[in-house]
Amino acid sequence: xxxxxxxxxxxxxxxxxxxxxxxxxxxxxxxxxxxxxxxxxxxxxxxxxxxxxxxxxxxxxxxxxxxxxxxxxxxxxxxxxxxxxxxxxxxxxxxxxxxxxxxxxxxxxxxxxxxxxxxxxxxxxxxxxxxxxxxxxxxxxxxxxxxxxxxxxxxxxxxxxxxxxxxxxxxxxxxxxxxxxxxxxxxxxxxxxxxxxxxxxxxxxxxxxxxxxxxxxxxxxxxxxxxxxxxxxxxxxxxxxxxxxxxxxxxxxxxxxxxxxxxxxxxxxxxxxxxxxxxxxxxxxxxxxxxxxxxxxxxxxxxxxxxxxx
Amino acid sequence: xxxxxxxxxxxxxxxxxxxxxxxxxxxxxxxxxxxxxxxxxxxxxxxxxxxxxxxxxxxxxxxxxxxxxxxxxxxxxxxxxxxxxxxxxxxxxxxxxxxxxxxxxxxxxxxxxxxxxxxxxxxxxxxxxxxxxxxxxxxxxxxxxxxxxxxxxxxxxxxxxxxxxxxxxxxxxxxxxxxxxxxxxxxxxxxxxxxxxxxxxxxxxxxxxxxxxxxxxxxxxxxxxxxxxxxxxxxxxxxxxxxxxxxxxxxxxxxxxxxxxxxxxxxxxxxxxxxxxxxxxxxxxxxxxxxxxxxxxxxxxxxxxxxxxxxxxx
Ligand SMILES: Cc1ncc(C[n+]2csc(CCOP(=O)(O)OP(=O)(O)O)c2C)c(N)n1
Ligand code: SF4
Ligand code: SF4
Ligand code: SF4
Ligand SMILES: [Mg+2]
Numbered sequence: 207x208x209x210x211x212x213x214x215x216x217x218x219x220x221x222x223x224x225x226x227x228x229x230x231x232x233x234x235x236x237x238x239x240x241x242x243x244x245x246x247x248x249x250x251x252x253x254x255x256x257x258x259x260x261x262x263x264x265x266x267x268x269x270x271x272x273x274x275x276x277x278x279x280x281x282x283x284x285x286x287x288x289x290x291x292x293x294x295x296x297x298x299x300x301x302x303x304x305x306x307x308x309x310x311x312x313x314x315x316x317x318x319x320x321x322x323x324x325x326x327x328x329x330x331x332x333x334x335x336x337x338x339x340x341x342x343x344x345x346x347x348x349x350x351x352x353x354x355x356x357x358x359x360x361x362x363x364x365x366x367x368x369x370x371x372x373x374x375x376x377x378x379x380x381x382x383x384x385x386x387x388x389x390x391x392x393x394x395x396x397x398x399x400x401x402x403x404x405x406x407x408x409x410x411x412x413x414x415x416x417x418x419x420x421x422x423x424x425x426x427x428x429x430x431x432x433x434x435x436x437x438x439x440x441x442x443x444x445x446x447x448x449x450x451x452x453x454x455x456x457x458x459x460x461x462x463x464x465x466x467x468x469x470x471x472x473x474x475x476x477x478x479x480x481x482x483x484x485x486x487x488x489x490x491x492x493x494x495x496x497x498x499x500x501x502x503x504x505x506x507x508x509x510x511x512x513x514x515x516x
Numbered sequence: 517x518x519x520x521x522x523x524x525x526x527x528x529x530x531x532x533x534x535x536x537x538x539x540x541x542x543x544x545x546x547x548x549x550x551x552x553x554x555x556x557x558x559x560x561x562x563x564x565x566x567x568x569x570x571x572x573x574x575x576x577x578x579x580x581x582x583x584x585x586x587x588x589x590x591x592x593x594x595x596x597x598x599x600x601x602x603x604x605x606x607x608x609x610x611x612x613x614x615x616x617x618x619x620x621x622x623x624x625x626x627x628x629x630x631x632x633x634x635x636x637x638x639x640x641x642x643x644x645x646x647x648x649x650x651x652x653x654x655x656x657x658x659x660x661x662x663x664x665x666x667x668x669x670x671x672x673x674x675x676x677x678x679x680x681x682x683x684x685x686x687x688x689x690x691x692x693x694x695x696x697x698x699x700x701x702x703x704x705x706x707x708x709x710x711x712x713x714x715x716x717x718x719x720x721x722x723x724x725x726x727x728x729x730x731x732x733x734x735x736x737x738x739x740x741x742x743x744x745x746x747x748x749x750x751x752x753x754x755x756x757x758x759x760x761x762x763x764x765x766x767x768x769x770x771x772x773x774x775x776x777x778x779x780x781x782x783x784x785x786x787x788x789x790x791x792x793x794x795x796x797x798x799x800x801x802x803x804x805x806x807x808x809x810x811x812x813x814x815x816x817x818x819x820x821x822x823x824x825x826x827x828x829x830x
Contacts, residue, residue, distance in 0.1 A: 256535055256536060256540070256569065256736065257537050257538070258537065258538050258742075259535060421574055426574055430573065432571070432575070434576075435578060436531040436576070436578065438531060438534055438570065438572070438576055438577040439531050439533040440575065441533040441572075443533060443534070446538060461520075462524055463520075465520075465524060466548075466709060467544060467746065469536060469540055469541065469544050470534070471528055471530065471532045471543070471547070472532050478524050478525060484532065486532075487533055489539070490538060491538040491742040491743060492539070492743035493745060493746060496743065496747070507743075
């Protein structure tokens with residue numbers, strides 16, 4: 207497989223949700239690169255965000271020493287652990303034309319490229335979640351994704367990844383060799399089952415992604431004062447959601463219980479009446495749906511993935 | 517108490533876009549407390565999950581005047597705010613009328629914030645101190661605190677070959693606070709919203725310092741799914757793990773007595789922090805927890821009965 211040019215600094219960005227193991231995966235990747243004699247780095251992006259929030263992790267790989275320690279804004283390779291993020295997060299932000307997007311999805315790469323408008327990039331897809339469930343009995347897609355990464359980029363060998371994984375798990379699972387076996391199998395299946403397509407166009411999509419406006423230090427008020435109230439609404443926590451409450455105004459008895467309990471103030475009222483959900487901020491916790499009187503049942507949780515299919 | 521319809525007419529004190537975990541009851545509790553105030557509020561908030569997730573500089577979720585204070589001195593800062601407003605009034609530089617509310621985690625209340633709290637209660641400032649008790653130092657990664665219940669697994673009281681979770685029980689913060697002779701102290705849970713709103717309203721109306729201890733069922737630290745948050749809070753009340761009661765001018769009143777007190781096991785078994793108790797070799801520890809909970813409940817019933825004579829007929 208055509209490798210990304212070797213004598214340069216390769217930058218990789220992982221997109222996942224907090225708790226999905228992207229940090230560990232980036233670590234394994236860096237460890238394996240070190241073992242192959244490369245210089246490598248792995249950096250998780252720790253924010254104040256909590257479980258379920260989209261997060262990033264970064265890797266740098268190079269044949270020569272490098273001294274950068276920043277986050278990565280112009281990656282060569284993007285790895286998407288959670289495919290639902292494709293619709294809410296601008297994962298290709300800053301990605302080099304002809305760069306790789308490696309996605310955990312059952313979709314064939316042609317379809318993924320079409321659906322998520324990835325024509326300027328090389329796209330690889332692997333159903334890492336299914337592989338993980340079949341081999342590891344758990345949805346830990348990062349292991350097969352590492353296998354897929356090794357295959358399409360040629361930056362690491364499958365053997366190194368396997369040696370590294372085996373060593374890492376050896377101590378914890380000494381009395382359960384089948385766990386180690388399953389991990390090696392997951393890596394191998396990711397390696398074998400990944401499919402990919404080349405970039406279709408080289409021009410970069412220039413549409414501006416939705417971004418939180420940031421301010422330079424010169425624009426900030428002295429003393430850490432925030433002069434305006436209630437400004438966090440620019441941040442859209444709706445991207446955290448895996449399920450959404452769907453509101454049926456016909457059934458609603460306007461008891462306002464959903465409004466009372468919503469931790470994210472995402473139940474929209476008009477003239478004191480519930481009119482819908484603010485999906486920009488709803489995190490899909492489901493508390494509102496449990497609070498809705500069983501006789502009304504005006505709020506029902508639906509998987510985002512099912513909505514995608516419709 | 518204002519009805520929910522009336523509450524819905526007020527401006528919302530804490531807006532969305534904050535980064536608390538999905539389902540986290542912290543923003544619910546903060547909103548309910550502030551909405552119960554008959555006057556505008558100033559909020560003083562200690563470092564901890566609530567502060568960190570709602571004020572990511574330069575943005576804020578707070579729709580009220582807000583001051584972030586260090587982990588250890590919430591009550592001291594709230595005292596300062598209350599006194600400053602009084603001083604300004606005396607000099608006719610300010611003539612508004614506001615309530616001061618302090619929010620701190622259990623770490624910021626039971627442990628590191630305790631001396632500041634004690635000082636403020638003793639000086640008698642008129643403010644409401646709300647302890648958001650999620651039973652560990654959650655913001656920094658689930659370390660045990662003086663509020664962590666016996667046998668709970670935390671990262672600094674891990675359940676394993678040596679320990680069966682935290683060896684010690686919880687501090688009785690309600691008794692500590694009440695010993696200062698303050699006019700109002702109460703324990704509430706977001707699962708019982710009417711009781712909660714009534715208590716918050718009483719706290720603001722108290723003639724002096726008031727204390728609210730609010731149960732915060734933390735899905736991350738306790739180990740359950742976000743959608744279970746209010747159910748687990750309810751089980752805490754129904755098992756008498758978290759009795760709903762108040763101490764008003766020395767008079768104890770239990771606001772809710774479960775008709776059929778559920779076994780504490782029903783509460784424990786829903787959370788991963790207690791999972792190790794369900795191994796065969798640890799089952800006896802569940803009985804030990806039950807014995808402890810029963811004794812605490814009996815003690816509370818006794819205190820209520822003993823102080824009933826003090827209660828003035830109203
Ligand atoms: C003096 C001091 N020590 C330690 C810290 C680090 N720290 C920040 S928040 C926190 C834990 C807060 O726990 P708690 O008060 O229970 O609030 P929670 O996050 O659980 O809501 C710690 C230890 C600090 N900010 N200041
Ligand atoms: S699921 Fe319901 S309660 Fe949870 S954030 Fe969304 S609207 Fe609010
Ligand atoms: S809880 Fe249900 S019935 Fe009540 S206001 Fe909300 S949607 Fe309507
Ligand atoms: S860690 Fe717990 S208390 Fe903190 S935001 Fe998450 S659920 Fe809330
Ligand atoms: Mg805490």
